[in-house]
Amino acid sequence: MKQTEILDELKGYISREVLDGKDVGLDESTPLLEWGIIDSMGMANMVSFIQNRFHVEIPDDMILPEHFINLSALSNLVVSLTMGGNDISGS
Amino acid sequence: MxxxxxxxxxxxxxxxxxxxxxxxxxxxxxxxxxxxxxxxxxxxxxxxxxxxxxxxxxxxxxxxxxxxxxxxxxxxxxxxxxxxxxxxxxxxxxxxxxxxxxxxxxxxxxxxxxxxxxxxxxxxxxxxxxxxxxxxxxxxxxxxxxxxxxxxxxxxxxxxxxxxxxxxxxxxxxxxxxxxxxxxxxxxxxxxxxxxxxxxxxxxxxxxxxxxxxxxxxxxxxxxxxxxxxxAPRRLVNLIQQEEVTIWYSVPSALILMMEQGGLLEEQTIPLRAILFAGEPFPIKHLRRLYERWSAVRFLNLYGPTETNVCTFYEVRGIKKDRTKPVPIGRGCSGDRVWAVKDDGTETKPGEEGELMVSGPTVMLGYWGHPAHGDKPYPTGDMVRLEKDGNYDYVGRRDHMVKVRGHRVELGEIEAALGGHTDIHEVAVVVSSSDMNTRLIAFIVCNDNTRPTFLDIKRHCAERLPRYMIVDDVSFLNELPRTRNGKVDRLKLKQDAENIYKKKDDIK
The missing domain is CATH 3.40.50.12780 (ANL, N-terminal domain)
Structure with a gap:
């Protein structure tokens, strides 16, 4: 899966599950934690979504705010966890 | 000393x-x-x-x-x-x-x-x-x-x-x-x-x-x-194990997250000998699971606004199967006197509701920049019911203060921050709570036809308020509903918000 597709999936999740469709202006640099878009519970739900959707295991020590600050950081995390990033283009 | x-x-x-x-x-x-x-x-x-x-x-x-x-x-x-x-x-x-x-x-x-x-x-x-x-x-x-x-x-x-x-x-x-x-x-x-x-x-x-x-x-x-x-709830549970923590103290929502996502109930043993919780009611279904799993641990519900420090406590010694409300906040501690008064100023009797009052050594000096509080009793703003066994049950607030994961939030402070937005004419913020979620919802009336985006509102909050006070949702209205005497009808807004979320939760 390409990074742009991963990004779209993650954006779709935030838009649908968190912002309830009110996503005008949401882009890969929107601060997710700083603007209170996701909190500790939201982060736990996001982890579940990523693990199920992308079939990756996020190790406990990778669950850090720095990987969740925005969609760009989050998609980088997913890329780094999937297949060592070998089949990813556009990253 | x-x-x-x-x-x-x-x-x-x-x-x-x-x-x-x-x-x-x-x-x-x-x-x-x-x-x-x-x-x-x-x-x-x-x-x-x-x-x-x-x-x-x-x-x-x-x-x-x-x-x-x-x-x-x-x-x-x-x-x-x-x-x-x-x-x-x-x-x-x-x-x-x-x-x-x-x-x-x-x-x-x-x-x-x-x-x-x-x-x-x-x-x-x-x-x-x-x-x-x-x-x-x-x-x-x-x-x-x-x-x-x-x-x-x-x-x-x-x-x-x-x-x-x-x-x-x-x-x-x-x-x-x-x-x-x-x-x-x-x-x-x-x-x-x-x-x-x-x-x-x-x-x-x-x-x-x-x-x-x-x-x-x-x-x-x-x-x-x-x-x-x-x-990272799993890491919190690991920390308890690795650091051999014997006493844990947090808001219930942190414990619930550790139960739901961190495997706290699945551990073989834990080093904890006491779990203290405070800041918000612990939904009984979650506390019951935790208590039954770790029954050798002492569980204490501590209560007290920042202004009084901890002033009542309740030790959990069994939870009845048919109990649906949270455990009591208990009775006075710390050398304080606690009691509850009804609207007519008289003290409550068992079964009656009133506002919890506190006096004693733990009551604050006062608010900075305001006159000293002195020896007066401190009215907590919390409504309680005196039970027959002498414990107080928490009933709710008598004002617009709410709790978000244990943090005190005055809705007026959020409204004041949002009211400063150039596109916003009028705003009322209400809270909608469920077992796992407390949501802050802003009902907004805009100036003219310029409507800010939801993310714009989030950013506006983030620049002025702590994270836990950033609104979770917005709803735009042409005007805010009013009661007969002209006040914003918060009860209606709260019901509207709860209906919206109930529908959404039912769908999920």
């Missing part, structure tokens, strides 16, 4: 025992005692005097704890500030309590200390930027610091909480206020020097006062939990 003595005395008794362990460093009682002496001398050298206020704007760290102790040794008061708060809010607090000094990182000082507060001395925990650096502390002696005597009614620290008028308000806690409940808690929980306390709450949150000082009083160890771990 004053608050600073708790650590000093333990340092004399057991200098080599672990006092505080943080994410980056650990200090024994002897080491933190000597570091606090250096900090006191450095701040003294910067002109901090007895009664002055010193802000501490730092992430969870051993250095932050040492800074608090250094401030107390000068007879000054520390003001712990939310590390996740925007600089705008921190600046307003610096001005409100006329701070004399500020302990932060160089970056924190740079973004906060502006021309308007150029007279505030700064001590930075890193070694860049202006002001005094951590390395500079080496030039000050670590010998015992004989500061001015602190009286029991002298100010020890100020905790800022949400204010209904739009500005945070500073709750002033004296040595006596803090000591009274710390001594009670230490005795009730029978804390000893072998105990290992977790410190989950941030330092600006009143729950952290108990962790630090009850541990210092007993010569026990405190394991600081960095803020980022609150996002």
């Amino acid at each position: 004053s608050l600073k003595d708790l650590l000093v005395l333990s340092a004399k008794r057991t200098p080599d025992a672990l006092a505080v362990k943080g994410p980056d460093e650990s200090l024994t009682y002897g080491e933190i005692d000597r570091l606090a002496n250096r900090i006191a001398r450095a701040l003294d050298d910067s002109g901090v005097r007895k009664g002055d206020r010193v802000g501490i704007w730092l992430d969870k760290s051993v250095r932050a704890v040492a800074a608090m102790q250094g401030v107390l040794r000068l007879g000054a008061a520390y003001v712990p500030l939310d590390p996740l708060s925007p600089a705008y809010r921190v600046r307003s607090i610096i001005q409100d309590c006329d701070m004399r000094a500020f302990v932060s990182t160089a970056k924190g000082a740079e973004t906060t200390l502006t021309d308007s507060n150029a007279n505030v001395a700064s001590l930075c925990t890193d070694n860049t930027g202006q002001g005094l650096s951590w390395d500079d502390l080496q030039s000050f002696s670590d010998e015992p610091f004989e500061g001015p005597k602190s009286g029991e009614n002298d100010l020890a620290f100020i905790l800022y909480t949400s204010g209904s008028t739009g500005k945070p308000k500073g709750v002033c806690i004296s040595n006596l206020n803090a000591l009274a409940f710390i001594e009670w808690a230490g005795d009730e929980i029978k804390v000893n020097s072998d105990d290992r306390f977790s410190n989950h709450a941030p330092f600006h949150f009143d729950l952290s006062v108990l962790d630090l000082y009850v541990a210092f009083r007993a010569g026990a160890s405190v394991i600081l939990i960095p803020d980022m771990l609150s996002y």
